[in-house]
Amino acid sequence: MDKSVVKLNQRTILAILIVFSILQALYNALLPIYLDEAYYWVWAMRPEFSYYDHPGMVAWMIYPFTFIANNEFTIRLSTVIAMSVTVWYLVKVSLEAFQNDEEKNTAWYVFFIFIANPAVHMGYVFITPDSPLMMFWAAGLYYTFMALKYGKTKDFIISGFLVGAMMLSKYAGILFPAAVFLYILICRRDVLKDYRLWVSLIIAILCLFPIFYWNYQYDWISIKFQYEHGTSSGFSFAGWDFILFILGSLFVIPTPVFGYVFLKYLWLKDYLHNKEVLFFIFLALVPMLFFFYKGFFKKMELNWIIPAFISSIILIGYAVAKYNMKKTFKYGIIFSLVLVVILKLAPVLPFPAHLNIAERLIGYKEAVIQFEKYIKDDDLIFSNHLTTASMLTFYLPEHPLTHINVPSRFSQYTIWDETDGIFNYDKEGVYFGKDDAYNFLKEKYSSVIPLEVIKVTPYNAFEKTFYVYRCIP
Template sequence: MQMLTKIPKQFYYFLAVIFILNLLQSSFTQLIFDEAYYWYYSQNMAWGYFDHPPMVALLVKISSFFFNGELGVRFMSCILSAVNIILLWLMIDNPKKNDYIKHFFVLVFSMTLLNAYGFFTLPDTPLLFFTSCFLLTYKHFIKNPTWGLAIIMGVFMAALMYSKYHAVLVIFFVLLSNLKLTTSKYAWLAVIVALCCYVPHFYWLYENDFVSIKYHLYERPNGAYSFEKYTLGFFVNLVAIFGLTFPFVYKALFKTKGNDLFNKALIYLTYGVLIFFFVSSFNRRVQTQWIIIVCIPVIVIAFNYMLNNKQALTWIFRLGLVNTVLIIYLRIGLAYQPLLFNFYYESHGNKEWAKAIEDEVGDIPVVFENSYRNAPMYAFYTNGTPTFSLNNFMYRKNQYSINDAEEQVRGKDVAYVSKYLNNPTFTYTRESGGLYKGKYISNFQSYRKLDCIIENDEVTLNTDEPLTLKVYNPYKEDIDLKKLKFAITYMDDYKHPLETLRIHPKTTQNTITRLKKQDTTVFKFQLPKTKKENIGYFRVVISENDLLYGLNGKPISVK
């Protein structure tokens, strides 16, 4: 508390302006799709979700206690971003800093994505905040380790991991910068506290068959390596996160030496994350937000460098002001699309298309084919209308694959929205160019949780050997086999579908006509012959009631 009272009033004036700006932005900007998805998380709080740990859902839930609408999703992000700026300021020890408050705020505000996460509610929002909490605690810990600081640091380590799995990089590279921590009883206490706090999420992962880990490590679709899209794209991201100030920001990083343990931690964290994702760029496209975590240590490094280098101070301030003007323009454009001329971002028009579909279908549930984005967005802007994302073999699994959303629409009369419809009953075209095609289905029945299990890790392509298929029915009702069609989807090395061929599995008992509820039925089948080349995987898929085939089996490698 004493540290806060030493902060000049001018600092709080700048902070208040940014906080109010973020509140206004939050109120007048429609949700982006990921925010709607995380709002959907928050409607059923849990210790984990398909794609991410639960911290982002908790932020949305807390925000909803204070406000409705968009601000009811983003309020806590505005709070965290304001506090985060204070934490960053407290990490800087230079006695000259109080004379350069406006320079500090220009540096912070000019960082593009850090600016956006001042109001957007995404997993990176708490990740950035708890990184600052962790680093500031670590700064005090290395000066005077105590049991109390160890416990606090352990809590922040757990909070980091509850925010996003990438947080493991923060913890690892800070540890790597000071290997003597491995012999510190206080550091080990911090680790034990973190693990104890994280037990609920570990248990959730166990209960859900480690679905998040499997998806991120093994099942996430990828593409063939492209230097332009992957590695060159990574370097473009390095520029994008800092905008016009990037030459001087990186110069500050290169010039800064790890003369003490805290600066060494900042340097290791920055270089470690950048090198990790540079190497990753040879395997997959690195998204810009994946490297945003380096903004936290770089702000401290760059501002300390500015205070000791007049040229850097002048140029970062000037270029930062240009960044700031551009960012304010773009932020207004997020809320008011005509300012961006013909450019439509995902924060534009969502309320309008949701209302148009609602006017057409009324208050009946809506099933969106292959869209964990549209389903929650529609639910948000229609005050919680039941929705479901029916994921087929051309898409990927998501939160709708593991929760009870399917049960909320089963047996109901629904509006079915899919780009694959040939004869839609109704259509709606978004101003951005997206087309929604829909029809009505009475007594909607889907069984997307049917689990097809093949215990082979690898199978020979075009083999004549029969394979064993186990189908687990998790539902509380028997399922008539006549309602189901089985097929094999062949995929390339990057798990993109190439061909889907029908199969006719046989049971050992020809009298079996139904999949027994919450039971496993064993079949035999042969892989259908294919002339497709470059096949890397196959999966068993099921179509129920003539819907498009689902994602029922895991990818099996072929040779």
């Protein structure tokens, strides 16, 4: 492909992407904070090398924006940037990999399939560990492809840092180097003799120092938690959970039309003698088959398979271009955009609560505002769960750190609360939580005073109930 055409395509796509990103960022300011987002924001307020639930990248990405302001718009700027960088590198690697006349529109197809995807639109809104993972995975695709194609030292070095950044984002990032090495062993064994490959691997390992250092301090609890979280204790079939996970991975995340394109392309098998296309095949199928295997025995979450989606979307765009599937592409985009419109308007559409995908966003801010009047100077704020505690910290003035003083699942709060001595129950404060923890609190404090049962019934959402108690040691 002519270089001037490539540059024109890049400039045009970049201009569209900038406008699209600005509109996404403005939309984000309209939505309340999501439960998990608030939790990751609290991490950013207490920066550490790593955290119990995930490595630290998501908090490190949020952290710089806390100097601007602590609101929905600024916090989510981090994910808008991450998703935009993701699609930009998918376009760049597509332009580099597919330059024949029959393939030349691949980058455009990849771009529009990506930005029209409903799951991507959710990624543009909610900052989670998947956001940096997607960004570094896409950038890693580009620089690793360039390193293998042209053999430039700088591409090997950058790839090493990006692989390290993937694993600092989410432990699933390890599937990227696993897929690359499997590809090299089968298709490019010549690269094994190149010392720069091993330098790249060493760089990636050195980048993991924050994870190892933090886990060393806490008896490797994060690594143990993630292993147990994603691994079954036995080998019994997961049943419908497995079937639904397969269907979701193939037809929900990419949408049914583009899932069909992906499967059709795999079936045609014309990529078997094309090493460059096989690179993307390995980067899509290795994480996909890994989670399919795990899902056979234990319930998997759909977002876990996102790395496979990032790689497979290039293959989908390539298949559309190579086989001139313009009509299929049109139907796929229309279907995706209809779903996107429903997603964007969900908070105001008259859905019943059980069908409202925005239900978990609504009502917390209103409840926290009602709770605020019970807080005295020097009070500690208590709650019952990590997400409710995070919501309190986010929406209360001055953002006081909330503690969890009742039985709850182990989380980063557990570590902080043990360090801060909360479980001595010798500090006065006020409890706000979904659980009616009166009996437990009565055992731990000399006086527990009921203050209010706050009930919030937002539009098209379930009623949310919160119990408020003053706890006096």
